[in-house]
Amino acid sequence: MNRWGLSICAWLLLASWMVSNHYAPWGSAHSEVLACAAAVALAVAGLGRAAPPIRVDRPVLFLLAIALVPLAQVAIGQIFFAGDGWIAALYLGCAAWTTLWSAHAARVDQDRFVRSLATALAAGALFSSLLAITQVCLVSTGPLGLFIAAVPPGHAPFANFGQPNHLNDLLALGLAALMLMYERRWVSGAFAATGAALFTGTMVITQSRAGLVLFAAAILWHALFARRAGLRTPRAAIVAFAAAWCALFAVWSRVLDVVELSAAPALTSRLQAGPRTVIWAQLWEAIWVRPWTGFGWNQVSVAQMAVAGDYPRSRLSEHSHNLLLDLMLWNGVPLALLIAAVATWWLVRSALKVRSANGAFAVLVLGLLLTHSMIEFPLEYLYFLVPFGMALGILMVEAGSKPVWVVSRPAGFAALLAFVGVAGSAAGDYWRVEEAYRAMRFTVARIGTVPANARTPPLDTQFTQLSAFYEFSMSAPRAGLDAAELAWMGRVAHRYGYAPTLHRYAVAQALNGDLSGARLTLLQLRQLHGDRPYAEAKEEMRQMADQHPELRKLQLP
Incomplete structure (x- = not known):
């Protein structure tokens, strides 16, 4: 393996967690491009002068086969907009690509590759911890503040991720990396314990409940693999850090009150499930609207709109916060269960063959991300999907996976x-x-000058x-739209069911005589976004009725 290529890969992966740029329409795009670049650097590292042929294993082909599904859905018109299917295929292809080259790296120089991955994870967790502490302590950073994401008032710190749950994931992966470093004697016990204390403390200040399930997953992992992989980390240490997290999580709001920093919500409110359980029930019902084929990849919001009128006090979501539910909504129940069954069978079968600290580390990384995927969606971001693919490649080699075919170096290039x-x-x-x-x-906010008739x-x-x-x-809603134009607006409104989008679509429906459709759209707006946006839309329609008398026929509760 080219050591410089591996170093660049690790640095790019680290950079993907450090980027503070979060811009519309895709807040994580800058970070995800860097994660993709890390996957490219990994391939470059594996194509050195003395590189052996590249072996293609079944898990890589499995991921590529799944990547064909959204493309097929685009071809048959199941997905509203082709770009949704294309980006899903690109992400799955990137996962397959990373898995392929990480397995290659693990076969050629496993220790160097695993060490570079663990170092990147630990460094990312360290730097992110420092950023989060800076955010919660309201430290003035001067010009350096340009490189630190701003935290909204009353919001928990999140380093440069934009959301606390993702910081929590990286901290958990950092703890896994520290454990591997201790197991391999790359760091001392004191160093590992100090780092673990810092990462655990930072998990507390994120106020993310994910720490509970992540520590539970780590304890279960240790029970299953401590003897199998000959681990020297005592289980009591993991339990102690988990107990410390629970205790500090319970008193954190009082700590902030004592030191007079930004207030945190009370413990009872932090332990509430919030709208997630409503979303799960809502999307479970949506699954049975199209149980055989699903709604298509990246169409969870479309599925939610299909049943939104039946569930008050819900919240718009483009993800179900549960990987299995997502798979069923994207692919339909039969294909989703097939994908889940094959993946589970292979992962369990491979994990049972692990006999080393490297393999156990790979299982832990996979387990942490998959566990959190049952209540969140970390794997829908490349900066976690790429490390997932790297761990998958390591596990493939540890389990003795046999290649389906071998690819030459020129073909690799x-x-x-x-x-x-x-x-x-x-x-x-x-x-x-x-x-x-x-x-x-800027235009929508009426900043600047736009010609009146500009198209x-x-x-x-x-x-x-x-x-x-x-x-x-x-565009502005108007009368005189034909059926195709109104249907196109409906597809956009159902794909991006934000309050202004639904409001605009409802106005267009009413202006073009579809009063029952307008009432349903406004009901969906109210159920997903609450009474205030609904009242604002209702008042604006009342005012518009002076110029558009047809709106007076729209009887709204």
Whole structure:
């Protein structure tokens, strides 16, 4: 393995967690591009002069086969906008790519590769901990503040992730990395314990309840693999850190009150499930609207809109916060259960063959991310999907996975060029979209001057879902729309069911004679976004009725 390539891979992965840029329409795009670049660097490292042939294993082909599903859904018109299927296929392809090259790296120089991954995870957790402490203590950082994400008032710190749950995931992976470093005697016990104390304390200040399930997963992992892999980390140490997390989590709001820092919610409110249980019930019902085929990849919001009128006090979500539910909503029940069964069978079978600290570390990384995927969606971000693929590749080698076929080094170079071309094209295209969205937000906010009769030029991009929302946002509802135009507005509103989007679509429906449809859309707005946005939409429609008498026929509760 090329040591410089591995170093660049680790640095790029670390950078993906450090980026503070979060811009519409895709807040995590900058971080995810860096994570994808880390996967490219891993391939470059594996194509050194003395590199052996590349072995393609069944899990890689399995991921590639799943990547074909959203493309097939696009081909048959199941997905509203082709860009949704395309981006899902690209992410799955990136997961397969990372798994392929991480297995190659583990076969060629496993210790160097595993050490670089563990170092990146531990360093990312360390730097993110320092950022989170800076945020919670309201430390003035001067010009360096440009490189630290701003935390809204009353919000828990999240380093540069934009949300506490993701910081919690990285801290848990950092704890796994410290444990491996201690097992391999790369660091002393005192160093590992100090780092673990810092990471555990930072997990507390995120106020994310995910720490509970992540520590539970780690304790179960240790019970299953301590003897099998010959681990020297005592289980009592993991239990002690878990108990410390529970105790500090319970008193954290009082600690903030004593030191007069930003207030945290009371413990009772932090232990409430919030709208997640309503969303699960809602989406479970949506599954049975299309049980055989599902709604398509990236269409969870569309599925939610299908039943939104039946569930008050819900919340719009583009993800179900449960990986199995997502799979069923994307693919239908039969295919989702098949994917889950095959993946579970292979993971369990491979994990039972683990006999080393490296393999146990890979299982722990996979287990932590999969466990959290049952209540969140970390694997829908490349900066966690890439480490997941790396751990998967390590486990493949540890389990003695046999390749389906062997690819030559020149073929590997050709695949690298193709992957860079596809991913680079998507990244470059997205920068144009981001710039257009920035201008669109100024226009919608009435900042600057726009000619009265100016027509918004179409946004030509492979991300057709983003171009559709862009065009929708830059247009005004009017009478005289034909059926195709109104149907297109409906697809956009159901894909992006934000309050302003649903409001605009309801106005268009009412102006074009679809009063029952307008009432349903406004009901969906009320159920998903609450009484205040509904009241604002209702009042605006009342005012518009002076110029559009047809709106007076719209009887609203």
